[in-house]
Amino acid sequence: MTASPVPSIRSWVADAIQSIEADFNRSSDAHLLHVPLPGVRGVALYLKDESTHPTGSLKHRLARSLFLYGLCNGWIGPRTTIIEASSGSTAVSEAYFARMLGLRFIAVMPRATSAEKIAEIAFYGGESHFVDSAAAMYEESARLAASLGGHYMDQFTFAERATDWRGNNNIAESMFSQMASEEHPIPAWIVIGAGTGGTSATLGRYIRYRRLPTRLCLADPEASVFHRHLADRSVRAVAGPPSLIEGIGRPRCEPSFIPELIDRACTAPDAASIASARVLSRRIGRSCGGSTGTNLWAAAEIIAEMEARGEKGSVATLLCDSGERYRSTHLDDAWLAQRGIDISAATAIMERFFETGIFTTPDESRG
Structure with a gap:
């Protein structure tokens, strides 16, 4: 009888899984950062810094x-x-x-x-x-x-199906565990962008599984289809120039994106995402990529609304990756100028939010 090759393959798979698990155990969990908001009294902002992973991103x-x-x-x-x-x-x-x-x-x-x-x-x-x-x-x-x-x-x-959303130190369990000692340990909102939709699915499912009151906000580039799909489920694709914010926003509605888990959506022009990432980088002393700027733009809208209503609580979002990955694009003023991207207005809006807690969109600023 010919020997089956299965045992040797199974042995390799077992060794491969052990290698990945060992790498996981060697890597410390991503830090949770409290972001100072000088102009905000009742709402705290937190960033889970996913840039600390061995490959530098969420x-x-x-x-x-x-x-x-x-x-x-x-x-x-x-x-x-x-x-x-x-x-x-x-x-x-x-x-x-x-x-x-x-x-x-x-x-x-x-x-x-x-x-x-x-x-x-x-x-x-x-x-x-x-x-x-x-x-x-x-x-x-x-x-x-x-x-x-x-x-x-x-x-x-x-x-959306590869991650155990019930726990196993996934991003949701980790975030809530790290916030346990904060003044407002259960975030009123978690703000998250979507590329595949896997992270928003993990967070949304975990929130429901743990019976938490936290709501989930999608931070989406203006050019993306996801916020359009949330408003009208028949919209599953969008034409036109793609967003310049890598990693989030898609031209088609991806199979892993689960809209039923999202409570609201906030959109950001590319200029606003890039400006917000730059402002945040200066404020916290850590370099942030464009998708983190998208998250901050949406978080600022939510925090300003809570502050205006006199609500107290916390809002959490992600620092997805380092801005150093965009040294030749988002961080390059010449690159922005070549594409006609002016971030001055959005920069002023974000600086004003930090200093006063007031957030206005460019249209509202002109009005």
């Missing part, structure tokens, strides 16, 4: 979960080529785990992805495969996986 959690999900489902073996569609950060984190397991990794990304992210993928041994638009990533990733006999990780489908 997507480290997702990549770890997707690899464990693929391994435990029998989709990933010792010679599997890993393919992913990504705007950059997930690909950086997946390249890290692929190198850990000795697997080839190919990221399928828009050509406009920041040079810093492309360099980080290469640092971890990953390869970059470019497409002309974000909408082309999905089909090209599936084609590559089929032609190479590899596995398409498909974060946009599997993000």
